Amino acid sequence: VQTTLGELAARFSLQLHGDPATVVVGMCSLQPGEPGKLAFLADAKYETGLAGTHAAAVVLRPELVARCPVYSLSSANPHLAFSRIAALWDARSAVEPGIHPTAVILEGARIASDVSIGPGCVVGRNVVIGAGSRLAANVTLVEGVCIGARVRIEPGAVIGGRGFGLVRDGERWVEVPQLGSVRVGDDVEIGANTTIDRGAIEDTVIEEGVKIDSHVHIAHNCRIGAHTVIAGCVGISGSVTIGRRCILAGGVGVADHVSIADDVVVSGMSMVTRNIDEPGMYSAGWGAQPASEWRRQVAALRRLPEWMKKGGKK
């Protein structure tokens, strides 16, 4: 695909600073940047990369236009503008609807006509898949799972595996039947090798617009509120309720039966063990330090309770 800065400015309502006839053939990083390609600068944090870029032009905020050494397209939300422009060069966005011959569709499945289902996928009995949804390769949807419209599921994801319900019977554990399923709303994204377990009695529910990264696990009976973002390697225990527009950073864990309000951000590798009732940012992660310093801190904490008891004396 080939276009010009003038065409891009017109099509995406951007303000052009430069020659509208300049040809653009793709996207590039700001640093080093490539002639003939378009870069972007969304975050002022990375502004140092602007000075020496070799990009043909940069998509950026209006206030940075003056400091841009090459042509620019300015926008109040350069990341969003860039995202829309990039779709021009996204070959994979043109996935054609259809079911690959190696996919297995079991009886009773109801699949909208423009769904794309990749090689090796397994769509269990009585599964429902809404319009425009795409299953990449080797995705498994277990019996009775219900997927909304425009849902994207990356390779290896498993939706509807057995919830991990167990009950003791003497020394042994007995598996509790998991009668619920999983309901996934519209416009949800589910990353590679992510797992979402079916509910014990009611369904596990992922509301519309939720975006889930790779390698996430969501246990049975959870409800994840609309437009919440869950980064990689997060683990959510059973019967957790998460509000709308939350962000769980990478590696976060949430204990079972916890309830989290709307608009909560949990920073990386933190464990949430109690309900969070107020919006805001919550943390419990430690940043790595040189091992010798860290060991001294660990040892100091271990002595701290006694130290405090004695009023701070040795």
Add this chain to the structure above:
Amino acid sequence: VQTTLGELAARFSLQLHGDPATVVVGMCSLQPGEPGKLAFLADAKYETGLAGTHAAAVVLRPELVARCPVYSLSSANPHLAFSRIAALWDARSAVEPGIHPTAVILEGARIASDVSIGPGCVVGRNVVIGAGSRLAANVTLVEGVCIGARVRIEPGAVIGGRGFGLVRDGERWVEVPQLGSVRVGDDVEIGANTTIDRGAIEDTVIEEGVKIDSHVHIAHNCRIGAHTVIAGCVGISGSVTIGRRCILAGGVGVADHVSIADDVVVSGMSMVTRNIDEPGMYSAGWGAQPASEWRRQVAALRRLPEWMKKGGKK
């Protein structure tokens, strides 16, 4: 499936408080509960839900019968009773034995006659699978793996991948051949996308009755004792020995060569770095707090070793 409270009481040896002719058509949550359906109350913690339930009846402990506003079926272990009743409505429990035509069974595999193997499964050379075991979709059993009877393996699980054995040769790493396999005992459950690696010399061993959740990783040469429960996102390093009836909560990590005694509970997201010789509960996880408070604590700990050295003065 439709039954009555009287039939349930007789069949599962429960004491009925109510009209035996009451029809029951399924299970429901205690809150809000649904007419015509059966709820349960296993944990006194959730007793507040009992008062307003709309369930037809509740399975609960004898001492709660008096406080139940609807009919009840009482049992010393209501969770176990509920689990057995729920099987009546578990369509998936009636999985028929057989090998799906898209499953790949390589040479030398010995599979008991009533095993169920789902679409897209790969059963490697010389694998053995015992009676009544079920592999859901897209499960991979690598060469030589031995699976006991009545084992349930959820979608995407990989049993017998290469152990991560490496040895340095100058700057490079050389892969150490992994000559062992994986042996899985009877009545084991293995969750979706869980991985259990093959041993370096001897086998990795999962003893009978072990229950493993989704997204767990068990490295080479481990031995997991009978009836131990491993929750989601746990990672167990190589050559770890875990005793019988242990519980590892979600996100726990265990360092290599560690040995853990019987009846040990490790709480969520804790790392076990040393042998644990005594039963009991062990922890090392931090609960998330408002980020500003957390930052102050992190900063305080960083100063603590010097502070203690100076005898608690600034």
Add this chain to the structure above:
Amino acid sequence: VQTTLGELAARFSLQLHGDPATVVVGMCSLQPGEPGKLAFLADAKYETGLAGTHAAAVVLRPELVARCPVYSLSSANPHLAFSRIAALWDARSAVEPGIHPTAVILEGARIASDVSIGPGCVVGRNVVIGAGSRLAANVTLVEGVCIGARVRIEPGAVIGGRGFGLVRDGERWVEVPQLGSVRVGDDVEIGANTTIDRGAIEDTVIEEGVKIDSHVHIAHNCRIGAHTVIAGCVGISGSVTIGRRCILAGGVGVADHVSIADDVVVSGMSMVTRNIDEPGMYSAGWGAQPASEWRRQVAALRRLPEWMKKGGKK
């Protein structure tokens, strides 16, 4: 396969202490050890196992020969020697090249002639796979991924899933097209169910000789330096750069845009939140303790900022 100590000494340039005609039929653990089989002792830490071994012979360092109760083969690097010997008994090392009939190879893929591709693998459009590489079962390589020579990919791994690029548009999140791909160098190992996401603009890059365990997630735009080792359950956020010959232990997390120098070791379950510019070992993990002791430490830290402020008094 059957050999003798004399043949092994000659073939692998080891010094034999014992009868060269001794027949060896396989490998065994040092403890208890098996007659007719070969054990090894790489780490002085495990020397206590040497005394009572029943192995036919032990591969060990020259300084331990005198303390070995059975025959021995000595080497400056016994682990490496053992690894080479073990290949004699590694049936799986003799994987024959070829593409299993159930593997799906999409248009434009270029696959070297001696590659092995297992059952259920999906090789996306325009994927390139170099000589001698092996894909085990149910591996997914998404469109455009480029794999070097002698790369080993374990079952269930997904290379080239969508990078988790999102941008806000009011309350909603819009998916940012991921135009890059993944480039994997020669002699890389990728473990079971590991995921490596494609880059947003440039490629995600795994340099030669990197060894990645099972259940690892590497997000978009990362660059992992040559001969770095990444243990199980590690999660690496987007746009991270890791140097050469690093070691990330199990469960480590790295925050986005962090840069880590060459020869850095990060210990288990630590989170790296800032750039690391110097080689050495870095830590932030807590070892599990009896829960009652741990709770006292958590409570003490919570009080610590105020305590310090007041000069160490109650």
